[in-house]
Amino acid sequence: MSPATPSPAPLAPDGEETAPARLVHALVARAREAQRQIDGYSQEQIDLVVSALGWAVINPANNRALATLAVEDTGLGNVEDKVSKNHRKTLGLLRDLHGKKTVGVIGGDPRRGIVDIARPVGVVAAVTPSTNPVATVINNIINAVKCRNAVIVAPSPKGAASCARLLELIYPELDVLRVPRDLVQMLPAPVRREQTQLLMGAADLVIVTGSQANVRAATQSGTPTFGVGVGNVAAIISESADLTAAARKIADSKTFDNATSCSAENSVIIPSGRYRPMLDALVEQGGVVLTAEEKARLQRVLWPDGGKLARDRVGHSAQFLAEAAGLSRAACQSARFFIVEEEGVGERFPFSGEKLSPVLTAYRADDFHQACDRVRALYAWQGAGHSVGLHGTDPAEALTAGLTLPVSRVIVNQAHSFAAGGNFDNGLPFTLTLGCGTWGKNHFSDNLNYRHFYNKVRISRPIEEDIPSLDMLFGDYLRRKGS
Template sequence: MSQSREAEVIAGLVAKARAAQTIADGYDQAGADRLVAAAAWAIMEPVRNRALAELAVRDTGLGNVPDKIQKNHRKTLGLIRDLSGAKSVGVIADDAALGVTEIARPAGVVGAITPSTNPGATPANMIINAMKGRNAIILAPSPKGYSTAALLLSYVHEEFDRIGAPRDLVQLLPAPVNKALTNELLQQVDLVVATGSQANIKAAYSSGTPAFGVGAGNVSVIVHRSADLAAAAERIVRSKTFDNATSCSSENSVVIEAAVYQPMFAALAAQGCVLLSGDEKAQLQAALFPAGKLSGDLTAKTAGDIALAAGLARAANARVLMVEESGVGPEFPFSGEKLSPVLTVYRADGFDAAAAQVAAIYSHQGAGHSVGLHAAPEAADALALQLGLTLPVARVIVNQAHCIATGGSFDNGLPFSLSMGCGTWGGNSFSENLGYRHFLNITRIARPIAPRNASADALLSAYLAETGRNGAAFSLKP
């Protein structure tokens, strides 16, 4: 397809999206919420959910069907819970004291890049957030995830037909999706939201279009000497094995305080983790990182399948493969993201050393994303605050299964999302979980209020006294 042809194709999609979005712009809050419910039911209806999960695993080769079913349902249910009652149409806030009224307006036409790791749940999440703001959205899925996105789109359109909503509010790039077509989409839409490879994120941010993109995952979790080791091991393994570690929020390294190093290994072994010897680690490295790069063939496979591929028959029944490490950086590939049930273990002499080890890991990969902490409740608050004040992370997850908690959970207060902003640490323009407000423009009406005059003397007197200039005078010349 020539460049002019690609531009023409995208222009056609965008034109249809704008026409549909003009209709949606006239919807009231109930109409926007009806769009949300329709898009949610498109993936949550049990028969459809299973069909999407089965197709995703078949065509991407990533993850497993039961966990994808759970993810599709749970992430969507949590999102619509968060959106229930939220104002996204018309006046959404009115501060009489400040004389400021806020009005929600659509962003317009959204271009959404979605990954192969979550080819159903992530597009659904983006569609629902876009619909909450009465936007139109055009999906640019990964090639492997295209079939799942296409099936999801058919379900969304079926639901839109039931409520009389325009189908063109949600569209999909034509197959085969390629970089040139996707890049042209980024040029013509009003807003870009991108989840997936860092190459896609870079393309989004360099497109010249306002963009929200996420940072690289490479989550580390610290096990403090006060932790309930059995509970910590269960949470870590539950997170690390969920959907075969397709999530960017899955633990990649666990940093264990020396005082509980061996007991924590025993707790992890009780959960089905197998620690590899030095020779076995070398075998795994050769299989998992051929030519120094993560193998796509072993991404998001079970630990047993990875073990057999590496010639490690004794670990064929492992739930998680563990390797000990002390170094960080490209020459230590296990210090990076593995997207598989492989866990790197570091030993630290105390909590400060553990935090420093995490900082070193994030200086290599994963800055901005999140860190996990397992500690006794009476110690956890102070330790979590220390991590939040010093590490380059947007989230500190305390005593939870990390990949389940980071994107929102029914037992924590984070909003449900499959796209986690990593702030400037991760090269992102935002540091919270992507949500419906990122899909809105806000218009503010400002009215006259009683003057709130300021006194330079009152505001600067402490500073001037501190710097020895108590007698400084202020004057305003006409």
């Protein structure tokens, strides 16, 4: 393969290459050599490497150690849920990849004279978030290597120790297969923004999951990029919904890993006639509806400056938030999650946005169509292109949502944070990187998967001519025109 030409190295005032540039270019050079060594691997060899990478996390002892370190390292989420997330996301990804062709001829269409060939992209730069410092990292690594690429991870500063430990566990598994360790690398701690930007410019492909600042930097790097949009998932409760089942799924999703997932529900939109019964069902699942005073206290804690969400308050339990906000009511002290009632959307109503906390905003709607209007308003403010949840039994409503709402996924009767990124009981690919389409300023709307990690070459051979008649193409129009 022919890798892309690296970006020119920044120079120090004396004309020499800067120290960060030397570091990054050394990593990339080693990655290119390691990638060259596996470029000729067979599908069977690559699949063994993928299994080795997956075992580094699936191994229960490794998984728990990584989950524990991730919580200690970032202060986000909780250990048991991260153990579950690391296991399920990795196991699901390996299921999706099992038997998939990524080496040499991968398919084609003999009738059309087409043969499809998969080729590596080269060196992948994976920019990963603090919210999932293990699951996202291993997902990107496995997808990249499945397609015979090298990968260099640029973890968030808070997630650097977890990433480093993951690589320490990966390397002995690679050694078993005599695979070069430089196939999987990371920027050394402390991870600096300058190094991350240099890496994005020097790589052949960038995968960026996390802050919009990182996504913007990646798209401006000059390197092809798969980036994500902003999460702010809303769930619509239909007139036909099973309220008990919907409340259980929403509560389980909202509280999983302290709501660190971008796919966790942030708002629930309820028909007026079912509003109180739905709130009661959510309370049965451990939710607590806050009073106006309690809501104001929580708002001051989550948005202390009136605008930006406080990063040191997100990803914690409801008990942590209750203590921080001075919510002394006994129910608040034992809540699984909080429910705040809201009427507005936008800057003056911060609970209408993404909260990354076990806090659910409740809205009323007269009917399904008004609920869809509320979703449009919410996503015009934040979250366009991501996903919407729908609880109900009318398939026409799901189709209407898919045809009219600015979303890339309509998740029907499922716990959203488990389902949007793929689950064992739906057909979406397992991922932690969700494209949001042009609505979310992304150029893809899929769940990131292995197909995004290779170049496709097409061999085209001549076939019998297939020239359409003018009547086939223009007949209907011309007859209507009367010509």
